[in-house]
Amino acid sequence: MFEAKRFNLPSLDGISDESVKQHLALYEGYVKNFNALSNLLPELAKDPEKNMHPLAEIIRRRSFEFGGMRLHEHYFPQFEGGPTPVPTSGAFYEAIVKEYHKPEWLIEMMKAIAAMRGPGWAMLYWDPESKQFLTGFTGEQHQGHFATLPIILALDVWEHAFLLDYGATGKGTYVDAFFKNLNWSMIEKRFDALQ
Numbered sequence: 001m002f003e004a005k006r007f008n009l010p011s012l013d014g015i016s017d018e019s020v021k022q023h024l025a026l027y028e029g030y031v032k033n034f035n036a037l038s039n040l041l042p043e044l045a046k047d048p049e050k051n052m053h054p055l056a057e058i059i060r061r062r063s064f065e066f067g068g069m070r071l072h073e074h075y076f077p078q079f080e081g082g083p084t085p086v087p088t089s090g091a092f093y094e095a096i097v098k099e100y101h102k103p104e105w106l107i108e109m110m111k112a113i114a115a116m117r118g119p120g121w122a123m124l125y126w127d128p129e130s131k132q133f134l135t136g137f138t139g140e141q142h143q144g145h146f147a148t149l150p151i152i153l154a155l156d157v158w159e160h161a162f163l164l165d166y167g168a169t170g171k172g173t174y175v176d177a178f179f180k181n182l183n184w185s186m187i188e189k190r191f192d193a194l195q
């Protein structure tokens with residue numbers, strides 16, 4: 001069984017307290033639903049032929065719920081401690097410069113991915129094996145991840161992240177607010193832990 005984590009979030013600039021409150025409630029729903037589906041599995045697995053369809057659906061939905069849980073556990077801590085600027089020195093900065101020339105270009109890439117249609121996440125991973133970043137779009141919560149790669153930055157671009165504050169067409173404004181509130185030292189810490 002998994003338990004919902006608590007986050008020490010400051011008031012955000014451009015993302016309202018009410019929006020954050022509702023978003024946290026959605027996060028807790030992923031934890032609850034992952035646990036609920038997990039509880040159903042053992043009984044259904046006793047007769048896979050009879051339970052073929054619910055079993056298949058539950059197995060698929062479980063990774064969706066797990067993704068929703070874990071991705072939000074990457075998302076919210078990125079605001080903890082308040083915003084800090086993009087690093088201008090150190091290993092993380094050097095790795096960004098090597099691939100993106102300057103941090104602004106990495107941010108532009110993340111914004112381009114965030115602008116993609118459909119519910120999902122703009123993601124930045126680090127591949128410790130090849131020592132390079134990978135950026136990508138995770139559809140829903142669980143599709144399109146780069147297998148095994150640890151997450152450096154997770155930007156939620158589901159409508160629930162911005163609808164309340166900016167309406168259905170406000171994703172771009174929300175993404176700007178996300179970066180305005182981002183604690184880059186938290187992102188750097190994730191990178192440093194993998195070196």
Ligand SMILES: [Fe+2]
Nearest residue numbers: 156158160161
């Ligand atoms: Fe979300």
